[in-house]
Amino acid sequence: MSGKQWLKNRIPFLLTNLLCMASLSAFLLLGGNTRDTIAFILIIWTLILYIGLSLSFISAKRRYDRLLRMAEGLEERYLIPEVMEKPKRAEDQVYWQILKMAERSMLEQVENGRRERKEYREYIEQWIHEIKTPITAIRLLCDNNRSDLTREIMGEVEEITQYTEQSLYYARSENTQNDYLIREIRLLDVLHDAVADNKYLLMQNQVVLELPESDFCVCSDEKWLRFILDQLIVNAVKYRSEKPVIRFLAEDMGEYVTLSVQDNGIGIDAVDLPRVFEKGFTGQNGRNVLHSTGLGLYLCRKLCDKLGIGIKIESTGTEPAGIEPSGTESKVAAPAKGESSGTTVTLIFYLNHLIHQVQD
Amino acid sequence: MRGVPEKIMIIEDDPVIRTELETLLRGNGFLPCVVTDFERTVCQVKDEDPHLILLDIKLPGKSGFYLCSEIRSFSDVPVIFVTSSNTDMDELNSIMLGGDAFITKPYNTAILLAKIRSLLKRAWSGRQSEGLSWHGAVLHPEEGTLEYDDRKVELTKNEQKILYYLFTHAGVICSRADIIDYLWDSRLYVDDNALSVNINRIREKLAGIGLTDFIRTKHRQGYLI
Numbered sequence: 001m002s003g004k005q006w007l008k009n010r011i012p013f014l015l016t017n018l019l020c021m022a023s024l025s026a027f028l029l030l031g032g033n034t035r036d037t038i039a040f041i042l043i044i045w046t047l048i049l050y051i052g053l054s055l056s057f058i059s060a061k062r063r064y065d066r067l068l069r070m071a072e073g074l075e076e077r078y079l080i081p082e083v084m085e086k087p088k089r090a091e092d093q094v095y096w097q098i099l100k101m102a103e104r105s106m107l108e109q110v111e112n113g114r115r116e117r118k119e120y121r122e123y124i125e126q127w128i129h130e131i132k133t134p135i136t137a138i139r140l141l142c143d144n145n146r147s148d149l150t151r152e153i154m155g156e157v158e159e160i161t162q163y164t165e166q167s168l169y170y171a172r173s174e175n176t177q178n179d180y181l182i183r184e185i186r187l188l189d190v191l192h193d194a195v196a197d198n199k200y201l202l203m204q205n206q207v208v209l210e211l212p213e214s215d216f217c218v219c220s221d222e223k224w225l226r227f228i229l230d231q232l233i234v235n236a237v238k239y240r241s242e243k244p245v246i247r248f249l250a251e252d253m254g255e256y257v258t259l260s261v262q263d264n265g266i267g268i269d270a271v272d273l274p275r276v277f278e279k280g281f282t283g284q285n286g287r288n289v290l291h292s293t294g295l296g297l298y299l300c301r302k303l304c305d306k307l308g309i310g311i312k313i314e315s316t317g318t319e320p321a322g323i324e325p326s327g328t329e330s331k332v333a334a335p336a337k338g339e340s341s342g343t344t345v346t347l348i349f350y351l352n353h354l355i356h357q358v359q360d
Numbered sequence: 361m362r363g364v365p366e367k368i369m370i371i372e373d374d375p376v377i378r379t380e381l382e383t384l385l386r387g388n389g390f391l392p393c394v395v396t397d398f399e400r401t402v403c404q405v406k407d408e409d410p411h412l413i414l415l416d417i418k419l420p421g422k423s424g425f426y427l428c429s430e431i432r433s434f435s436d437v438p439v440i441f442v443t444s445s446n447t448d449m450d451e452l453n454s455i456m457l458g459g460d461a462f463i464t465k466p467y468n469t470a471i472l473l474a475k476i477r478s479l480l481k482r483a484w485s486g487r488q489s490e491g492l493s494w495h496g497a498v499l500h501p502e503e504g505t506l507e508y509d510d511r512k513v514e515l516t517k518n519e520q521k522i523l524y525y526l527f528t529h530a531g532v533i534c535s536r537a538d539i540i541d542y543l544w545d546s547r548l549y550v551d552d553n554a555l556s557v558n559i560n561r562i563r564e565k566l567a568g569i570g571l572t573d574f575i576r577t578k579h580r581q582g583y584l585i
Binding site: 129130132133135136137139140141143144146148151157161179180181192193195196197199202203206208209211221223 | 374376377380381383384387444445447448449451452464465466467468469470471537538540541544545547549551552
């Protein structure tokens with residue numbers, strides 16, 4: 001609360017006082033009192049007025065500061081009328097009433113918004129479940145009548161499935177409730193399932209796959225992990241190079257188990273790399289390759305956070321051409337650079353006490 | 361070629377999925393039977409006594425969960441829940457009620473078949489599939505060997521799977537794409553070139569035990585035994 005403004009608001013009161021002082025002085029002067037007596041009375045008056053104003057300012061300041069602090073400390077500030085006590089001053093009571101009214105309508109709005117969002121999310125989830133029945137039917141029809149045509153269709157169906165799953169996880173990731181089931185799962189099983197999800201995508205793009213030799217058990221949610229791996233595989237294919245290779249590596253690092261998805265694709269610009277997990281971020285690659293949603297890695301990160309899996313990304317993108325001195329030399333060097341480009345996404349499973357190598 | 365095919369009961373209300381599942385299972389050497397009258401599913405399970413049940417959760421009338429607990433009261437038959445709602449609550453429920461596996465739609469048929477096979481193997485481990493034979497050559501998938509004229513040859517996993525596919529489609533031309541498809545479903549990620557290499561290696565091995573011209577190449581169509 002600014003003291004100046006407070007004082008300004010008191011101008012009428014001060015003017016009244018001044019007027020009273022002036023008229024009293026005039027009256028006393030006419031009554032034959034000495035100037036000293038009048039000066040004395042005026043000084044006392046001013047003193048009392050000063051003390052009175054100061055006291056009322058301090059108490060008002062204290063009161064309003066307390067309210068401000070209270071409001072700032074609140075998570076949901078619009079709830080302030082609930083926690084503040086009913087003021088005693090007449091004007092404050094009016095404001096308090098207004099606040100109460102504002103709060104009520106605000107709560108109604110918030111509740112409406114919340115309900116609408118919930119209904120919308122439920123509708124989306126419902127829709128996704130409904131759409132899965134015809135997708136399943138198409139898959140079965142294609143599998144029972146395998147031909148080059150159905151293989152093409154299956155490739156597209158895989159993409160549809162991907163997008164449906166993505167929207168389902170997106171709808172769910174907004175939800176605060178954690179909808180997962182942690183169980184002991186074998187990494188190799190999940191990997192094979194994720195590859196099977198993208199079978200036709202991988203086959204059509206002639207991707208060479210390298211799977212890890214050793215298998216590990218980790219404690220995690222199978223569905224979520226499979227979804228994360230699906231996204232990583234799709235990314236590796238989307239940003240592929242001439243002869244795509246995807247290498248999966250599983251390693252026991254003692255404290256934790258890592259699972260890496262390594263590709264030899266076009267890589268990610270060093271400038272873009274720190275931001276790839278941001279929602280909606282597409283970067284340079286997004287501008288070069290169509291159909292970048294900027295959602296895949298964002299969802300991966302979000303799900304990993306919820307599951308307690310670490311995720312990190314490394315990339316050696318093709319360096320900008322301007323750095324190399326122009327001439328024949330750089331042309332010779334270029335293919336070697338292209339080969340070494342690629343992206344590695346590593347998932348880190350902590351919980352060391354729960355991990356052990358599968359004994360076959 | 362095998363013993364009695366395992367009977368698999370399909371409890372699913374979507375008619376297209378039901379018939380296609382039936383075709384898929386029959387094509388993979390199982391004996392499917394479907395439930396169309398959902399009023400008396402439990403009786404049908406009792407009558408048919410299947411080796412395994414594929415059960416949808418969302419059914420007209422009683423839910424799959426209810427059916428599962430009903431079935432569990434008289435039978436230990438393996439039950440696979442097949443559903444499009446993949447909340448973890450459903451998964452947890454299915455486990456609590458005695459379901460053996462939980463697969464969400466849209467499922468990958470290869471994964472579904474693998475789950476079915478592994479559950480059948482676990483539940484009915486007594487059954488042994490015999491070797492496959494064609495024109496005097498016998499393939500032993502369990503041992504990973506091929507026998508001809510009392511001479512045996514060891515096969516790698518790739519070779520064995522390729523031969524298995526050819527043996528189960530004996531007398532029919534198998535396209536390269538179909539074989540690659542099958543190999544991917546068996547978790548062997550082989551491309552076109554590698555398939556040619558493998559076929560050549562198989563031919564060499566077969567020639568080593570006196571079996572020549574067993575696999576014939578049909579130009580632009582595929583392979584035939």
